[in-house]
Amino acid sequence: MEHDQKTEVLIIGAGPVGLLLANFLGAYGVKTRVLEKNSTYEIEPRAVSIDDESLRSLQLIQLAEPFKQQIVMGYGVQYYDWQNKPLAEIKPNTQDYGYPKRNAFRQPDLVKLLVDNLKNYPCVEVLFQHQLLNIQQNDNQVVCQVQTGEQQTIQIQADWMVGCDGGRSMTRELIKAKLEGHTYPQKWLIVDLAERQCSLRHTQTFCDPVRPAIRLPGPNRTLRYEFMLHASDNDQHVLQESVFRDWIRQRMPADADLPLVRKAVYSFHARTASIWQKNRVLLAGDAAHLTPPFAGQGLNSGIRDVTNLAWKLAAVLKWNLPDSLIKTYETERKPHAAALIKMALQIGTFMQPKSKWSAFWMQNTLRAACLISPVKDYILQLKFKPKPHFPQGWFVAKKHHEQAELIPQPYVQDQTGKVALLDDYLGQNFAVIGWASRNFCHEIKKFIPPNVPVTCIALLNQDEDFIAQDIADHFILLRDCHGVFETIFKQHQAVAMIIRPDRYSYNMLTAQELQASVVDTQHFNTAFA
Structure with a gap:
């Protein structure tokens, strides 16, 4: 051909x-x-x-x-200490971006x-x-x-x-x-299994200096085990079924004889180009x-x-x-x-303690920290994960919008009564979102980057209904079901925003900026600087 x-x-x-x-x-x-x-x-x-x-x-x-x-949606992670006792758990229940934070696939x-x-x-x-x-x-x-x-x-x-x-x-x-970075000499053994019998949906992490291990249930009754290898371990030896099935048996006997799908030894890397x-x-x-x-x-x-x-x-x-x-x-x-x-x-580092002493010290420090409610919430809700934002890039930077952020994805309601996630209305385009009014629909045009397709959303707050809303015909009228955008706008002293196709904020507009008779037309070009 x-x-x-x-x-x-x-x-x-x-x-x-x-x-x-x-x-x-x-x-x-x-x-x-x-x-x-x-x-x-x-x-x-x-x-x-x-x-x-x-x-x-x-x-x-x-x-x-x-x-x-x-997929298995919304799984958590249970951590066990060096004595195989429950230590901590991560079970986030918030869905800022429309979905659970951790999902097995x-x-x-x-x-x-x-x-x-x-x-x-x-x-x-x-x-x-x-x-x-x-x-x-x-x-x-x-x-x-x-x-x-x-x-x-x-x-x-x-x-x-x-x-x-x-x-x-x-x-x-x-x-x-x-x-640039490091490739670590530490190796791990992966074992993928089928026909899992145990119904536990959460990952289990065994922070055991003798043999750190992870048990990861997946969809369709699949299961993965990961075992840390020591410098003295031989790859061919640990890949023998009799060896790793014995390790599995020590963690959960019911898993030891499940059908094998895949086994592999790998090293891990922490490197960027x-x-x-x-x-x-x-x-x-x-x-x-x-x-x-x-x-x-x-x-x-x-x-x-x-x-x-x-x-x-x-x-x-x-x-x-x-x-x-x-x-x-x-x-x-x-x-x-x-x-x-x-x-x-x-x-x-936490999962791979080098000795019983280091395991005892780290794990008991964590256990004590989790007695403090804000610390426990920080861990439980996965708040230690780096936020999706950037201080430099293609956006309009100013005092009330110092960095571009991945905007939350709330549930919204349209005029037919349908409730859906916000992005279902946005497609792959740029979007403008602001409080529903004829003034917003008219004034926002001057802030839209030229030549790009834009979805226009006129927003009602959670306490308003759809009676007699005066908006332009090409705007989609939606109600913010849980007040998420009201919180965002207050945080940034804004009444409207422009959103990039990847759902990061491009511009946050105050009431004064929106109503200005003269707009700084350089804002679009300076975003490329």
Whole structure:
């Protein structure tokens, strides 16, 4: 089959990060090609935890609802001390972004969902057995040399290229980006099992210096065990079923004889690429950062990457925004990815006590701290997780909006009486949200970035109904069911906001700014500085 050797975006790697980026771009109508060096999609159950931010990203392309049917939503983590006694637990019950904070899933299920959804986007093509060989760039395009499954060398031209090709990224190597950080000598054994009998849905973490271990129940009666290995352990020895089944039996006898799905030994990394962009080539997912597994944030960080990047590529290619917008991707994403790596290392230190004495000291300190209500709430509600925000990037910075934040996603009600999550009304566009009035509908226009599609929301507070609201016809009238936006607006002294397609705040407007007869037209351009 002859293929057009030109595309708007070329993605290297058909893992979940690359496939999600392809779905996002497909929804924007961006001509996209995905190259995968292997003969098929990755089917191993690698990542097992997906968070609320990632489910919200799937919601952008209407995949959150079908995916919810395949996952265990809202699981917690139970920690046990060195004597196998209950120590602490994390069971967050808030849903700031519309979904539970921790959810168990199977990576092959997510991959299948993303692959099947690509059928809705004829502008996206996936090519297997295509190996990236070399990259050449100029000011306008990337030219890639690629080897096909027939051992032919072809050239593919693209306006932009994104390497989603994993921890051993060829893209990263070709742009000469270095991995900075550490690879740790500590190894772990993973054992995936099927036909789980125990109904406990929460993860159990055994902080035992003799053999730290984690038990992670998954959907469809799946189960994962992870065991820390010592320097004296031999890989081939610990991979013997008789060995690891005995370790499992010590934790939960009922699990010891379950059918084996997969076993593997891995080392963990805490590293980020020195650069995430070189001209028109970018990195995302494991190609850009390698995260320790202890916080379950590796794939989630990759999903954040492409949620940030996809709309920017579409904005440059379809909405005539300047290329400089793409430079804000690394500015915004790299610090947050690094913060999550740091958090994972801190959790890992707690999970892997080096001796009974260190276990006794750390665990009893935590037990005492949890007697203090605010500390217990801080731990229980997962408030130690770095907030999704950035102090620098593409937004309008000012005294009452010093950093862009991922806005909460409340339930809203429309005029038909339907109650749904806010993002269901926003699509993949920019959005403006403000208190319902004819003045808001008229004045907000001058603050909207030019050339971009915008969804306009006129908002009622939770105490108002839909009687005689005077708003423009193209505005959607919604009621904030629980007063979430009233709290946000008060916090920022604002009456309206502009929201980016990735649901981060672009601008917060006070009443005085909204009513100003003259607007500083430079605010849009300075956001690129």
